[in-house]
Every structure is written in structure tokens, then in C-alpha cells.
Amino acid sequence: MTTYRVNGRGRVNTGKPVTFTFDSQTYQGFEGDTVASALLANGVHLMGRSFKYHRPRGVVTASSEEPNALIGTTRAGEGRFEPNTRATMQEIYPGLTAESQNKWPSLKFDLGAINDRLYMLFSAGFYYKTFMWPRSFWDSVYEPIIRKAAGLGKAPTHVDPDIYASRYLHCDVLIIGSGPSGIAAALAAGRAGSKVVLVDENSEMGGTLLSEPSVSIDGQPAWEWLEGAMAELDRLPNVTRMTRTTAIGYYHQNMIGLVQKLTDHIADVPDGAPRERMWRLRAKEVVLAQGAIERPMVFDGNDVPGVMMAGAAQTFLNRFGVLVGREPVVLTSHDSAWYTAFDMADAGAKVVAIVDTRNEVAQALKDEAQKRGIKTHLGYTATGTKGRLRVKALRVNPVSNGKAGDATHLSCDAVLVCGGWTPSLHLFSHTKGSLDWDPEAKVYLPGHKTEDVHIAGAGRGLWGIAAALEDGAKAGAEAIGSLGGKADVVAFEVTADRTGTGITQKELPTDRSAGKAKAFVDFQNDVTAKDIRLAVREGMRSIEHVKRYTTNGMATDQGKLSNMNGLTIASDALGKEAPQVGLTTFRPPYTPTTFGAFAGYHKGAHFEVTRKTPIDSWAEEHGAEFEPVALWRRAWYFPQAGEDMHKAVARECKSTRESLGIFDASTLGKIEVSGPDATEFMNRMYTNPWTKLGVGRARYGLLLGEDGFIRDDGVIGRMRDDLFHVTTTTGGAPRVLNMMEDYLQTEWPDLKVWLTSTTEEWATIALNGPNARKLLEQFVEGADISAEAFPHMSVVECTVAGFPSRLFRISFTGELGFEINVPARHGKALWEKLWEAGQQYDICPYGTETMHVLRAEKGFIIVGQDTDGTVTPQDAGIGWAIGKKKPDFVGKRSLDRPDIVAPGRKQLIGLLTEDPKTVLIEGAQIVDDPKQPKPMKMIGHVTSSYWSESLGRSIAMAVVEGGFDRMEQTLYVPDANGTPIPAKVTGTVFYDPAGDRLKVE
Amino acid sequence: MLLIHCPYCDDTLPELEFAYAGEAHIARPEDPSKLSDEEWRDFLFIRTNVKGVHAERWRHINGCGRFFNALRDTVSDRFLTTYKAGEARPDTTDLEAAV
Amino acid sequence: MNAPATSFDAVTVTILPPVARFNLRIAPSDLAAASQAFGLSLPTKIGQGEQNADRGAYCIGPDEWLLHAAEADQQAIVAAFDEVRANTPHSLVVISDRELTIGITGPAAAELLSVACPLDLSRIPVGGAKRTVFDYAQVTLIRDGEDAFRLEVWRSYFPHVHGLLEVATRELALGL
CATH class of the missing domain: 3.50.50.60 (FAD/NAD(P)-binding domain)
Incomplete structure (x- = not known):
């Protein structure tokens, strides 16, 4: 194979040959080469196909603005394919596999090039014109075809392993x-x-x-x-x-x-x-x-492989030691390209001619050209090229009075262009x-x-x-x-500097029909000068409109080569100066950037934070399935051999109701509210009254936004006169603390109260079931937890299994229940002790799904599931939690807003399906008459729905317009197939409405 | 990513330590029960949405934890100044001229 | 617990043993009472720290201090503050178990932290501390020396933070 490498030139390490493949053919380059320089050294200019017309394209630059020579690379190891890499930036290394893009079946013979013959169809704005009619074709015909044809290169098929x-x-x-x-x-x-x-x-x-x-x-x-x-x-x-x-x-x-x-x-x-x-x-x-950045020149056939930037040719020669052609023509309007011609001639190329669109250039340049025997054509234009896969000749004409004269063909193997510098x-x-x-x-x-x-x-x-x-x-x-x-001022002495000057211009004048010229402005997106003029004729006035109509500058190079030429042509067409037409906005990233670089470490296990409780590892060891709750992963259910979720949850519910269940509640938010004004602060924040809550007692607390809607809830225990142990929902913990800090710092800075998150200080274990006390009491020291001494809704500081503890008697299941808080490091040890001792009661670990079912059976709401930010305490049926005598609390005033007291609000009710075996779909919409004409009026939706093992039937909660006045009414909820399921409106307490099960002696 | 000056820490720190907290200088009424429905509506929902210098609240949530106020130009996204909660909105005529 | 988790010549990442840890909130005007109860003069400016033997106090907010002491002293410190509470209102909350502490030492310590901490670490004085972020986690960063940091992170965020430090330590060791 002919080599275009020049001895004694370039900075590549000729002592270290490097072998790589391009389109399955093996090539050799040297250490320090890019794919582009190595291919050029082997005489290969054709490196890609254009996006729209699939025209053969060669490399035009030596740098990151390269629009044409985009390749796919495959690095060692599965999944390491990447499209659209610029051949001018990809360094070669032994074993590199590169391929060209946007071609089928081969780079030299591409069937997609049929578009080139149909270019009249694909002129500016063709998207907006061609696919307009018939309208019904859009979904079924046009869009699928466009989607198939769209895109540059092929997308990787594997997960990025890097x-x-x-x-x-x-x-x-x-x-x-x-x-x-x-x-x-x-x-x-x-x-x-x-x-x-x-x-x-x-x-x-x-x-x-x-x-x-x-x-x-x-x-x-x-x-x-x-x-x-x-x-x-x-x-x-x-x-x-x-x-x-x-x-x-x-x-x-x-x-x-x-x-x-x-x-x-x-x-x-x-x-x-x-x-x-x-x-x-x-x-x-x-x-x-x-x-x-060097500007291309716009003339017919300026995109044929072998036509490239003069500065790039100079870089390939001097940095990489590669002649991009043996018989180049230089076409320029700037002095810089003259030096390219001189360097190429000095390196052994036969420079056919320097064609300059200017009438005058410095005498010194002309002398240097003459010294090297290079012909010069001043005041010339270029009007065409010959050659399809590689340029064979440049058609040039003298210009006088703006008119192109008779053409001459300059045979060549490269055309080195410089239209000025941007x-x-x-x-x-x-x-x-x-x-x-x-x-x-x-x-x-x-x-x-x-x-x-x-x-x-x-x-x-x-x-x-x-x-x-x-x-x-x-x-x-x-x-x-x-x-x-x-x-210090640094001065430099420079000799043999190549200063120079030049001009920029619109598309070059031609003696041929401008309408037939394929004079490219944007190589990658195949936008021609004709397209830009058409866009102006069709009414585009701003460069932003011209850009979007023609797609000029919208390729992966963001118009680094094309924007200024496009602007010059558009302003000429509009008869305005460039600044009146504008300049499109450059946006990050400067060059195409991998998603991996943006993702950084955030993949796999570190994609996001997964918070785990101190007891998480026990759950994992015991086969728990997990679900994400906020950033936490929580044990969802504990399947035994052969159980699906339904069976496991049914068993967990039954065991807990009949004997004893153990649950990891560590994720509950916990806030220490402390200070002499703690009670006043709690009175102002929560709907409930706190003044009379005695030390050692606990109360359900309800938190509203100032708009009157439910924000959070949780049980709050009074540890001292000046200290509350506040619990929040798992997901609400940071939000509630932020809201409390906001009021404290900015509305009531006079209150002597301080807030500290203790969510993670404590591990929290819930014991529920008729045998809960029997198991627990053997571990408790320093407190009497008998039914009389430690009634429902109490809290005491004691030790449990020797660990310092805040022990609550509360229940989110309706059964006798305790929540034991111990310092987090002891959480797992305590759990294991309870687990071991609980075997005599067939203690059953349960997860969040069972917790949800058990609380739903009791009609306890979950904020964020049964409420959605538009639900007031009255809507949720928990108006009892409001301290009626309190003068004010956050959200109180809103409870009297006209919309809040208006009839017809959505209210939380129970739903019992007529067929007890049917479980409604959570989130399903509700209608009162399934036979009404469409669109039907939706009157609410299902918020919670479960199979209740204890009741032997399905249960559901829903928010329904005027729900409290619809008791006993039959409403309809679609199943997965859209069949309406009849269900009767009830109260929300399905299980043990009298609360007898809490009273275990 | 912006740099934000926390008036409590007296330090200029990465935006990642801060959280936006809505428009500033909207005090909760002393006695909300005395407000008409319209006045209460305005307190709850009506905000200025300024094009230009906007008084807004930020919290140094991943730092000292304090809420404070800021004047920020919503066009340039530049902070003119920050000041402690409870302080009056400073005069920034000079700063605005410099933007 | 004290074995090096991750190490190469330039940096060592260690999980440090637990300490008695408190969150103290008190009006700055009452600080003297707190200093007396804790037995260490508490710093007055955010970012500053004071240390004496196994006691450490770091000002991390205008009315907020992070206190460290030997585990065995926890009850005594709680009791000492209990005594002054009636006359000098404050909040002392035990958070010994809330956080885990990671030690990061060696010439590349600051560089390792820079993988996910947006702060200009050169501005944190030796002996000082600051609450900030490390990736998605809020942390408190204590600087014990030019090349020595402690990073306190909430327990449930620990696997994420420590995992990132491990990945980044391997990266630093490769020298790329």
C-alpha cells in the first residue's frame, strides 16, 4: 500500500508502529497518530457518509470540530462500542477496532445514497412540508420511517461496563x-x-x-x-x-x-x-x-472526499508527518493557506496551484510561490469538483465584476480550502x-x-x-x-512568524445554475447554500429560524464550521448586515460528551443512596423481599418456601393478629423537640392540643400545611415537660424537620425550642399481637409495663434486654403493640434476642406490606397514600385530631376557607366489593353510574386496597366526592380490563371497630 | 452551580449546601383568624414572580442550617446580596447598576 | 473496627471506633455555662473547633455545637448538662449512634474527598469542622491535620459514602 508518510516530519513515534482496523481492514500507523492521520497516511480519505443524503465524505479537519469523519469504535471487552467518535480525536492503539457509519452495505457503496438523487425532496424544511399530508399517515407511516432513518451511527446495545x-x-x-x-x-x-x-x-x-x-x-x-x-x-x-x-x-x-x-x-x-x-x-x-476555527468555502462539490481545510492539511503534515495528497490545489481567501502550500511543496508534494479569491495578495507570498514553482490564480472562484469517492479535479474560473468567466479544470488529489478564520x-x-x-x-x-x-x-x-x-x-x-x-511581564522574541490576513465570503460566485449547485454549508446535516436562501425566501428572518428550518448548525459539531458561513449567506439573502440577522446560541457541551461522564460514580450500587436500617442485614439473611420507601429499602415481606407475596402477607397478618409479629420500624422519622417553650411550639405546629399531655404519655399528632391540607402524622411522646419525642412518616422526616425549623427560625424566633433529628440514633422495633407483652416483659427493667401501669399511648425510659430504651405502647395494627427504641448499634442484637425468645409464640417477622394491610383493616391512614396534598383532616375523617379550643395552629385558618367548607369535597370512605374475592386496583377511578355516556364523571379514586386475611374478604379505602353522605351507596370501579366492579361505601374501620383487641391483660 | 454567601457562616459556599425556600418577606399574620378569606388567600398563594431583583429565602440546609434572605436577579441568576432572616431588605440600587 | 478498610501509600480510609457524641443547641450568650458543663471552652465561630484530650467541640451553626467525648463519659456529661438546664435552657441530644465516623488520612486525603465534596478544602483550617455534603449525603467534616480528616455520616448513608471512598481510593491508587 502506498504510504503518504513523510520522513523527517511529524511528531509521531515512528519507532512504535501500531496496528488497528477500520471497516475490518487492517492498517498501520504510529504511536501518536489519530485514526484520521493514520488512515490518511494510508491514502484513505473516505471515512463516512453524510446524515441526510448519505454522500461519501472525507475528513475535513484535524481537530474536534470534525463534522464528517465520525466513526464507531470498539474497545476490548463486552459492551465497549461507541458511535460518533471523531476520527480526528481518537488516538490509535494496538487492537483498536473502528468502523465507518451511516452506510449500508458498505462505505464505498451505500444504498442510502438514493436520498442524494432525491435531494429535491429533501430541501430545507422538508420535514415540515413532505410529511404534512395525509394527516393519518403521520403515526402509521411517516414517523416510523423517520425514526428508523434518524440518528447518526448506531446506539450501543449493552449496558456501559465502564x-x-x-x-x-x-x-x-x-x-x-x-x-x-x-x-x-x-x-x-x-x-x-x-x-x-x-x-x-x-x-x-x-x-x-x-x-x-x-x-x-x-x-x-x-x-x-x-x-x-x-x-x-x-x-x-x-x-x-x-x-x-x-x-x-x-x-x-x-x-x-x-x-x-x-x-x-x-x-x-x-x-x-x-x-x-x-x-x-x-x-x-x-x-x-x-x-x-478555519472556515470552509461554499462551492459546488465542496464536500467530495479530498476537499479539506488547509490548516488541517498543515497539521497532518507537520504534526503527524502525513501528506494528505501528492498533487493538492489550494483554494483560499486567507494568507494562511499559502503557507500550507509551501510546507506541502517543501515536503515533496506537487502543489498544482494556489487559487485565491482575492485579487491582491502580499508580494512576499507570490515570491515564495514562484520560488517553489507553484502556479497562482488570483481573483478566481471555484465552481465545481470532479470525483465521487475522491476529488479528481477542481473547476476554477476567473472572476471579473462579480461574474465568473471560462472554467478551467485543475487535476488534483486534494483541495485544501481556507475561507478565513472564526x-x-x-x-x-x-x-x-x-x-x-x-x-x-x-x-x-x-x-x-x-x-x-x-x-x-x-x-x-x-x-x-x-x-x-x-x-x-x-x-x-x-x-x-x-x-x-x-x-512579571513576559516577552517573547519570535522570528519566522507567519502573520497574515484574509477575507471571508458567502458562497463563491459561479457560472452555472446556482439552483443545481450542491454547495454545502453544514457537512454533517447536508445543508446547502441553496437551502439557506430557500429558507429566507420562505419567510425566515432570524438566524434562529433559518437554523431550525434548515438544520444548519444543529449537528453534533454545533455548527463550528457552518454557522458563520450560514449567517453570511442568510444576511446576504436578507440584504442585512450579519449582526442584524443574529447569531445562534452556543450551548454546552462544547463537544459531544458521554452520558457516563455526567453520571460519574452514580451507577450500579451507587446509582443513588440506598439507606439501610440496623436490622436490614437480618432481613436479608432471612429471605426478605425489599421495597424502596423514600431513599430507604425496607423489608416488604418475608416469603417462606413456595410462598408468593399474597400467601406470605396473609400468613404474616394472621400470625400477628393471632399471636405475635415483629416489625422493623427504624425508618420512622424522629425529632427531639426540646426547650422551655416546647409545648407552645407543639401547640402551634400540630393540630392537636399538647398542654395537658402528661409526661410519659403519647398522642397521635397531625401536621397540616398552612393551606390546611395534611402533611404528616405520627405518634408523639412526652419525655419531660420540656421534651417531646416526635415521630414522623418515613418519607416525611426531612420535610417535617425543615418545616419546623422554618417556623421556629423565621416566624417564632422568640421561642426557646431546639430541634434535633434522632431518626438514626434509634433503631425501632415494633411488637404487635396478643402475646406482645408476654414476650417483652421478661426483657424490661426499670419500668412496669403491665396493662394498668402502662396503658395504651404511653412511653417510658427503661432498659430492654439491658439496652437503654425509649419504650412506647402504641399500635398501628389494632393489636396490643409496643415500639422499642434502642441506640442504633444495638438494634440488631435486640431483634435477635426478641426473635429467639419469641419462638415460643411463633413470632412472625413481617414487612411493610403486612403493616399496610393491618393498618388498613383499622382504617389508619398513610399520609401520601390515602392523602395527596388536597386532603384536610375532615376529609380524611380525622377531624377529632384537631384541638378545637386552640386559638391557632399551622393550617387552622385554612380550615375555614370557602373551598374547604364547601359541600362535595372528596372524603375518605371504605369500599367493600360486592364479590368479597375481588380486590380493587389502587389508583382506579370511581364512577357512580357505569352506564352514563362517556366521558364519564369521575368522582374519586381508590387509595388503598388489600386482601384482608382476618376478614376473609377484600377491603379498600377511597376518596370520593361527598363520600360521607354516600354510606351504603353502590359505586363502580373498573378492573384491569375496564369492567366495572360494584362496591358499597362503608366506614373505614373494617376490623375490631370497638378497639377491644388493644385491651389485652 | 452557584456560589452563595451564607450571612450566618459569613462564607461563600457551593449551591449544593443550600436549598431554595420561596419568596422572602411574607410574614405569617399574627392572628390569622382576623384575616378575610381574600387576605388569607393572598398570604397563602399570591407571589410576585419578579423579572429582575427578587427577594427570596434560602436555607443553608447542608451547612449551618439557617434560613436567610437573598436578593437575586432572576434574569442573570446573580445574587446581589444575602442577609439574615428578620432583617429589612437592603437597598441595592448600586449593586443593580453594576449588574 | 479499627482495621484499615482501604489503603494505599497516599491515603488510608478507616472506620473509626464509636465516641460519645452530642448535639448541643444553646444561645451563644449562654455559652459559658455549656463550656463549664462540658469542661472545654466551646468555640464561638462557625467552622472552629476546640480539642482537649478526648473531648472535642465544633461550632457548626450559630447556636449549634457538635461535642465529642469518650464513650465512658456519656452519662456524666448528660448529667452535668441536666444540672444547668433549669437556669440555662438548652438542648443536649445524644447522637452517639446517629453517625459513623470515617478517618481519611495521608497526602492524598483532600484529593480523595474532592471526588464528591464540593468545598474548597484548602479553606478548612486544621482543627476546624464543617457540615457539608459528600455526594448525596450530608456529612460533618472535621480536619485534624493538613492530611487528616474525619467524616461523620448518618448511619444509613454510611454504605454509600464508604463505598464511594473505596471506589475512589482504587482510582487514586491507579494514578490515572
Whole structure:
């Protein structure tokens, strides 16, 4: 195979050949190559197909803005396929497998290219026009086809097996971009002693210097100087350099998101190594030294493989030692491409011609061209290309008075284009900094700044290495100055600098029909100059509309190459200056970013916090099934061999009601309310009266929002005159504490009360069932828990099994019940002791499902299940919990609001299905007449529904309009098939309405 | 992620330590029972939704735990100042001019 | 409990043995009474700490202190505060079991914490403490030395926090 590698050029390690595959063919490159440079070294330009027309496309850049050469890569190990990787950024390593995209059956012969022949159908706005009619086709025909065709590359099919890391970082000065201006800024700031971070998305630092070895700085060749500068920065302990690190977004107050690629360039990835790391960096000062992006030229056939950016060709030659063609034509409107021609000629290429759209260029450039025997055509346009899979010739015409003259064909194997340079201001735009139009240079430059940021070098329109170095040093010094320090002025002596100038333009003039030209503006999304003009003709006035109508700039490169050309053409079509047409907004991320980088450690076991109780491990050992409740995982039920949930729950309910059940209630929120004004505070927060609650007694507490709706509930025990042990629902704990703190701090700061969460200080074990006391009393010391001494709704401090305890007698099941709080570390030990001793009563561990059934049988509500934020105490049938004589409490005033006292509110009632075996579906809607015409009037919904083993039938609770006045009425609830199930309205206490079961002696 | 100055800690800290808590300077009436239905409705539900400088409450929930007040420009998302609960809204004419 | 859970040259993560731990809430004007009851002069500024032998006191809110003492002293400290409560209202809550403590020591200690703690750790003085976040968990971070931290985390969040520290320690050990 022919090699395009040039001896003595480039920075790749020719001592280390690297073998990889592209579309199953094996290629060789060298360490330091990208996939693009290695393929070009093998003469391969064709690297992809475009999105819409499936046109063959070659690589056009050498950097991260590459729109065409997108590849899929497969790294070692299952599931490590990734689409849409830019071949210009992916470094090669032994064993890398890469493939082209958007083609079938092959890259060279792609059936999808039929779209190219049908391009008249696919013009701007084709989505909005083509698929309009008939309307019924949208769901069945158009959308499925579009969905199938849409998307670039193929999605990975496996769960991402890789590890992603994240880190916070704080520094004085962050410098983004390590070209000459970035390095100069780093030297200035670094020498001043500040904490400096210098990042670059490339695998090595240097930026333009890597492509311009002939320049000399401070008497040294560029690369020697670069090596010295890197060594100096590395010696400074206050400077951190990070390569392969992309600044993806610039957020408020100098927060920058950085994504560092760690292992995508390594063949043997160490076990446990993260693939990428997201840095959330906060800098006091930021220097943006991102340089400029070369603009393509817009002419017919400008997308044929082999047509590429001149600056890219220069990079491939000087950094990678690769000639992108042996007989290139240079097409330009900027001096910079002339140097590409000179470097290529000096490296042995036969440069066919330099075609410049300008009529005049500097004499020195013409002399240099002549010296190398390169023909020059000034004042020319390009009007077409020949070749399909690779360019064979460029059609050029002289232009006079704006008219293209007779065409000539220049045979070539590459066309190297430069339509000017666009300062790279994407990150600056993220800050909402304003962009000022420079009418001379026809570029946007940074204007008003909203952050502590400095822009240096080509990013603010400067050109040449001397200017970039000087400006970078100045920006670095300014950053130090803003920090209150002082940086020494750094000066650089630059010789053989390649300064230059140029112009930018709309699509090039042509002698052919402009309507037939395929002059591409956006390569990836296949948007042509004609599309943009069509959009303007069809009424789009703002560039934002033109963008969305044509999809110009909406590809994965976010229009880095296309936006300015699109704007220039649109403003020409509108007859306005560019700033009057606008500029589309750049948004993060700067380049496509993996989901993994954003997820970081949050996958698998660390996807989110899973809170576990001190008794969780016992439940796991005893075969519990778990369910998530808020962030907790709670034992749901304890199936025995052969049991499903239904059977297990029926057994757990029966055992608890007949003898003894044990339940882990540790997740209940607990708040210590303490201080001389604790009673007053409780009176103001909760609906219930607290003044007369004696020490050692407990009461059900109901908490409303100020709007009168139920927020939370729980049993509250009085430990001392000035101390309450408040319990909350599991999910409500943080919310309730926050609400209490809010009132205490901001409404009643005069109250002497303090709140402390003790949720996790205590493990809480509930014992329920007629044998609960018999089991418990043998463990209790320091308290008499007999029925007389320790009645229902009591609390006492004692020891249980030797552990200090707050022991409650309460019941959420309707059975004799106790809740034992012990310091969390003892929770499991106590549970095990109770479990062992409880064997004589066939003690049964039960989970949350049984707890739900047992409480529903008693009509106890669960806040958040039977209430939904629109339910008042009266609606829930617990108006008794309101202290009628209290002058005020949170939510009291709202209980008199007109809507709250109006008739027809949804009220909580019981439902008993006519067929006792039928269990209603929770959440199902309720109607009073299933025969009414549709849409039927929904009058409520089922909030709780269970099989009750104790009652031998199903039970349910529901909120229903005017429910309290519907007792004995039959309502209808659909089953899973929509068949209405009749059910009769009842009260909500299904089991032991007299409460006799609490009275166990 | 914003940096927020906690007036109690007298320190400027990451937004992750803070929680938003609604509009500021809406005091709970001394005696709600004296309010008309309309007045009570306004207290409960009517908020200003400012475009510009908004007085709002934050809580340093993962820090010192205090509720405090802030003036934030809802257009630029910038904090002009923060101050302790109970303090009067400061004059920020100068700060606003600088935004 | 004191065995290193995770370690390489630059950082060691240890689960520390339990201590007597209290949450003290008291008006700053009454602080002298609390200092006397605890036997240690309590710091007055948020973020500051005071230590003497096995007693430690850290100011974590305008009227809030985290107190540490030897486990054996827990009852005596509760009793000492009980005595002053009538004249000097306050709230002393035992939270010895609420949190678990993780020790993070070594030259890479701060770097390890930076995987999930958004604070600029260079601003936390040695001897100081701060309530903050580590990933999704609220924690109290105590700095014992340039390279030595203690991280107190609610018991149920411990597996998440400790698990992340293990993952990150392996990552640091790889040096990537």
C-alpha cells in the first residue's frame, strides 16, 4: 500500500508502529497518530457518509470540530462500542477496532445514497412540508420511517461496563487551550505563584505550535521552545497540566465542566481504571485561549472526499508527518493557506496551484510561490469538483465584476480550502457574554463580559504566533492582577512568524445554475447554500429560524464550521448586515460528551443512596423481599418456601393478629423537640392540643400545611415537660424537620425550642399481637409495663434486654403493640434476642406490606397514600385530631376557607366489593353510574386496597366526592380490563371497630 | 452551580449546601383568624414572580442550617446580596447598576 | 473496627471506633455555662473547633455545637448538662449512634474527598469542622491535620459514602 508518510516530519513515534482496523481492514500507523492521520497516511480519505443524503465524505479537519469523519469504535471487552467518535480525536492503539457509519452495505457503496438523487425532496424544511399530508399517515407511516432513518451511527446495545469518575477542583487561574497564548498565560500566571490549571483537549499541548515547527521563539525552534515551556510548567508545583481534557461548559461564577479522557487511547486498560473523569472546576479567573476555527468555502462539490481545510492539511503534515495528497490545489481567501502550500511543496508534494479569491495578495507570498514553482490564480472562484469517492479535479474560473468567466479544470488529489478564520467563542457564549461584530474582519469578537474571564490570542481575532504569545502573557498577567497579585511581564522574541490576513465570503460566485449547485454549508446535516436562501425566501428572518428550518448548525459539531458561513449567506439573502440577522446560541457541551461522564460514580450500587436500617442485614439473611420507601429499602415481606407475596402477607397478618409479629420500624422519622417553650411550639405546629399531655404519655399528632391540607402524622411522646419525642412518616422526616425549623427560625424566633433529628440514633422495633407483652416483659427493667401501669399511648425510659430504651405502647395494627427504641448499634442484637425468645409464640417477622394491610383493616391512614396534598383532616375523617379550643395552629385558618367548607369535597370512605374475592386496583377511578355516556364523571379514586386475611374478604379505602353522605351507596370501579366492579361505601374501620383487641391483660 | 454567601457562616459556599425556600418577606399574620378569606388567600398563594431583583429565602440546609434572605436577579441568576432572616431588605440600587 | 478498610501509600480510609457524641443547641450568650458543663471552652465561630484530650467541640451553626467525648463519659456529661438546664435552657441530644465516623488520612486525603465534596478544602483550617455534603449525603467534616480528616455520616448513608471512598481510593491508587 502506498504510504503518504513523510520522513523527517511529524511528531509521531515512528519507532512504535501500531496496528488497528477500520471497516475490518487492517492498517498501520504510529504511536501518536489519530485514526484520521493514520488512515490518511494510508491514502484513505473516505471515512463516512453524510446524515441526510448519505454522500461519501472525507475528513475535513484535524481537530474536534470534525463534522464528517465520525466513526464507531470498539474497545476490548463486552459492551465497549461507541458511535460518533471523531476520527480526528481518537488516538490509535494496538487492537483498536473502528468502523465507518451511516452506510449500508458498505462505505464505498451505500444504498442510502438514493436520498442524494432525491435531494429535491429533501430541501430545507422538508420535514415540515413532505410529511404534512395525509394527516393519518403521520403515526402509521411517516414517523416510523423517520425514526428508523434518524440518528447518526448506531446506539450501543449493552449496558456501559465502564467506570466514570468525578472530581471537584478549585484554582486561581484556569487556562483553556494550550496553544501559544495559553502557554504564555500559564507561564505568566504560574511564575507568579498562583494555582494554575492548564487544559487542552488534545493528547499533547502546543496547539498551533505543533503545526508550525518552522517558527522560532526566543532563539529556539518552536518545538524545542515548547518542550522547555512544558518542562518549566511541570516544575512549578502550583501548575497542573491536563491533556485530553475538554472544557465542555462554562457555568455561573467561573464554574467550568471539564471532561478528561483517561483510557480511550490505551490498549491495556488497568482493572478498575475510570474511562473518563468529569472535573467541576471553580476558578477565580479564567483565560480562554481556544484559538480560531478555519472556515470552509461554499462551492459546488465542496464536500467530495479530498476537499479539506488547509490548516488541517498543515497539521497532518507537520504534526503527524502525513501528506494528505501528492498533487493538492489550494483554494483560499486567507494568507494562511499559502503557507500550507509551501510546507506541502517543501515536503515533496506537487502543489498544482494556489487559487485565491482575492485579487491582491502580499508580494512576499507570490515570491515564495514562484520560488517553489507553484502556479497562482488570483481573483478566481471555484465552481465545481470532479470525483465521487475522491476529488479528481477542481473547476476554477476567473472572476471579473462579480461574474465568473471560462472554467478551467485543475487535476488534483486534494483541495485544501481556507475561507478565513472564526474566533472560537463557544465557551464565552455560555457565560452570556456579548459578542461584538467586527465589520472589518467580518467576525464576532468578545464584547461585554459577565464573568472574571480574559480572552487571549486568535480567540479575539489576533493572528500570528508572536501576537498570540504576547496576548497570552498579557491575559495571564491580567488574571494575576485581578487576584491582587503582580506578574512579571513576559516577552517573547519570535522570528519566522507567519502573520497574515484574509477575507471571508458567502458562497463563491459561479457560472452555472446556482439552483443545481450542491454547495454545502453544514457537512454533517447536508445543508446547502441553496437551502439557506430557500429558507429566507420562505419567510425566515432570524438566524434562529433559518437554523431550525434548515438544520444548519444543529449537528453534533454545533455548527463550528457552518454557522458563520450560514449567517453570511442568510444576511446576504436578507440584504442585512450579519449582526442584524443574529447569531445562534452556543450551548454546552462544547463537544459531544458521554452520558457516563455526567453520571460519574452514580451507577450500579451507587446509582443513588440506598439507606439501610440496623436490622436490614437480618432481613436479608432471612429471605426478605425489599421495597424502596423514600431513599430507604425496607423489608416488604418475608416469603417462606413456595410462598408468593399474597400467601406470605396473609400468613404474616394472621400470625400477628393471632399471636405475635415483629416489625422493623427504624425508618420512622424522629425529632427531639426540646426547650422551655416546647409545648407552645407543639401547640402551634400540630393540630392537636399538647398542654395537658402528661409526661410519659403519647398522642397521635397531625401536621397540616398552612393551606390546611395534611402533611404528616405520627405518634408523639412526652419525655419531660420540656421534651417531646416526635415521630414522623418515613418519607416525611426531612420535610417535617425543615418545616419546623422554618417556623421556629423565621416566624417564632422568640421561642426557646431546639430541634434535633434522632431518626438514626434509634433503631425501632415494633411488637404487635396478643402475646406482645408476654414476650417483652421478661426483657424490661426499670419500668412496669403491665396493662394498668402502662396503658395504651404511653412511653417510658427503661432498659430492654439491658439496652437503654425509649419504650412506647402504641399500635398501628389494632393489636396490643409496643415500639422499642434502642441506640442504633444495638438494634440488631435486640431483634435477635426478641426473635429467639419469641419462638415460643411463633413470632412472625413481617414487612411493610403486612403493616399496610393491618393498618388498613383499622382504617389508619398513610399520609401520601390515602392523602395527596388536597386532603384536610375532615376529609380524611380525622377531624377529632384537631384541638378545637386552640386559638391557632399551622393550617387552622385554612380550615375555614370557602373551598374547604364547601359541600362535595372528596372524603375518605371504605369500599367493600360486592364479590368479597375481588380486590380493587389502587389508583382506579370511581364512577357512580357505569352506564352514563362517556366521558364519564369521575368522582374519586381508590387509595388503598388489600386482601384482608382476618376478614376473609377484600377491603379498600377511597376518596370520593361527598363520600360521607354516600354510606351504603353502590359505586363502580373498573378492573384491569375496564369492567366495572360494584362496591358499597362503608366506614373505614373494617376490623375490631370497638378497639377491644388493644385491651389485652 | 452557584456560589452563595451564607450571612450566618459569613462564607461563600457551593449551591449544593443550600436549598431554595420561596419568596422572602411574607410574614405569617399574627392572628390569622382576623384575616378575610381574600387576605388569607393572598398570604397563602399570591407571589410576585419578579423579572429582575427578587427577594427570596434560602436555607443553608447542608451547612449551618439557617434560613436567610437573598436578593437575586432572576434574569442573570446573580445574587446581589444575602442577609439574615428578620432583617429589612437592603437597598441595592448600586449593586443593580453594576449588574 | 479499627482495621484499615482501604489503603494505599497516599491515603488510608478507616472506620473509626464509636465516641460519645452530642448535639448541643444553646444561645451563644449562654455559652459559658455549656463550656463549664462540658469542661472545654466551646468555640464561638462557625467552622472552629476546640480539642482537649478526648473531648472535642465544633461550632457548626450559630447556636449549634457538635461535642465529642469518650464513650465512658456519656452519662456524666448528660448529667452535668441536666444540672444547668433549669437556669440555662438548652438542648443536649445524644447522637452517639446517629453517625459513623470515617478517618481519611495521608497526602492524598483532600484529593480523595474532592471526588464528591464540593468545598474548597484548602479553606478548612486544621482543627476546624464543617457540615457539608459528600455526594448525596450530608456529612460533618472535621480536619485534624493538613492530611487528616474525619467524616461523620448518618448511619444509613454510611454504605454509600464508604463505598464511594473505596471506589475512589482504587482510582487514586491507579494514578490515572
